[in-house]
Amino acid sequence: MSLASKLVRKAGDLGLYQFARLLTANTPRILMYHRFAAEAEPGYVSRERFREQVAYIKKYYHPMTLQDLSTCLFDTGKVPRYAIVITVDDGYRDFHDVAWPVLKELDVPATLFVTTGFVDGRLWLWPDQISWLFAQLEGPNTAFKYRDFELAEGEVGRNPGKTWQRVIDRLLSVPDAEKHEFIAALASTWQTPVPATPPPAYAPCSWDQLVDMQNQGIEIGGHTVTHPTLGQVSREQAVAEVAGCKAMLADNLPQNPRTFCYPNGMPSDFSTELMKVVEETGFDCAVAAFADNAAMKHRYALRRHSGAQDWFQFHKAVSGVEYLGQVFRGNAAEHR
Numbered sequence: 001m002s003l004a005s006k007l008v009r010k011a012g013d014l015g016l017y018q019f020a021r022l023l024t025a026n027t028p029r030i031l032m033y034h035r036f037a038a039e040a041e042p043g044y045v046s047r048e049r050f051r052e053q054v055a056y057i058k059k060y061y062h063p064m065t066l067q068d069l070s071t072c073l074f075d076t077g078k079v080p081r082y083a084i085v086i087t088v089d090d091g092y093r094d095f096h097d098v099a100w101p102v103l104k105e106l107d108v109p110a111t112l113f114v115t116t117g118f119v120d121g122r123l124w125l126w127p128d129q130i131s132w133l134f135a136q137l138e139g140p141n142t143a144f145k146y147r148d149f150e151l152a153e154g155e156v157g158r159n160p161g162k163t164w165q166r167v168i169d170r171l172l173s174v175p176d177a178e179k180h181e182f183i184a185a186l187a188s189t190w191q192t193p194v195p196a197t198p199p200p201a202y203a204p205c206s207w208d209q210l211v212d213m214q215n216q217g218i219e220i221g222g223h224t225v226t227h228p229t230l231g232q233v234s235r236e237q238a239v240a241e242v243a244g245c246k247a248m249l250a251d252n253l254p255q256n257p258r259t260f261c262y263p264n265g266m267p268s269d270f271s272t273e274l275m276k277v278v279e280e281t282g283f284d285c286a287v288a289a290f291a292d293n294a295a296m297k298h299r300y301a302l303r304r305h306s307g308a309q310d311w312f313q314f315h316k317a318v319s320g321v322e323y324l325g326q327v328f329r330g331n332a333a334e335h336r
């Protein structure tokens with residue numbers, strides 16, 4: 001029997017996901033989560049679904065923190081088969097309230113990337129301010145115009161998800177000052193002042209909660225001070241964001257942060273120069289927010305797969321089906 005037919009037979013015997021898992025046993029996977037909720041709702045992973053996913057990971061994989069994976073990859077050179085890392089971005093309180101009890105119960109480690117200014121109560125994340133403004137509307141929105149961007153009267157009510165995405169897409173590519181100007185203009189047009197600190201639905205973990213979780217095995221990594229898209233700020237600002245975040249985590253937590261996550265995390269958000277900044281700040285490694293065939297190749301831009309409420313996406317990411325597809329298609333987001 002040819003190798004190809006042996007492989008096909010094996011694939012049939014095992015099922016696609018288990019076969020992909022076997023083929024990619026030596027390529028670690030890093031999963032990326034954001035928000036959790038007690039019950040299923042769009043944009044969140046529910047407690048029950050997360051529990052199923054963590055139990056699945058525990059059964060078939062070797063879960064570890066990013067710091068431990070980094071040691072295996074870059075120091076000892078000995079990476080366990082089926083290595084996987086659960087990462088969660090931003091530092092929302094729902095990680096503490098929903099995900100953490102599940103991880104604790106099943107004794108599975110994870111890495112939480114924290115935006116320190118958010119935890120410190122100095123800001124809330126701008127996409128959340130847009131969501132909150134949308135949620136405050138009691139009837140059709142009045143028309144809004146900011147530079148070249150227009151929202152028609154009643155547009156939010158007609159298609160909330162799509163309109164929200166259109167606003168986010170418009171703001172992602174502009175500097176933070178312009179984002180804030182846009183939000184202030186929208187809030188003023190709709191006569192709905194945005195509170196200085198986030199309402200409970202968008203609240204961060206407290207420092208005490210982070211200390212408690214770190215003491216019990218959750219790795220806390222850096223995610224800047226104010227969550228800017230680093231590709232859009234000066235080198236000086238980028239250094240202040242990365243180093244300021246590291247210093248604040250070190251001051252407030254028992255253990256020093258060792259790993260870093262780029263806000264937004266797309267190829268334009270971490271140049272070679274930015275990767276150097278992160279390295280020189282003393283972080284051991286850093287993660288991007290997309291996956292391609294480079295996987296674990298770049299220490300300061302390790303690829304991540306989206307964890308999700310959806311079982312299909314979860315299995316595709318975890319099993320290696322997504323990664324294998326990228327390898328076969330020669331899919332590289334960028335040469336770095």
Ligand SMILES: [Zn+2]
Binds near residue numbers: 090223227263264
């Ligand atoms: Zn983030």
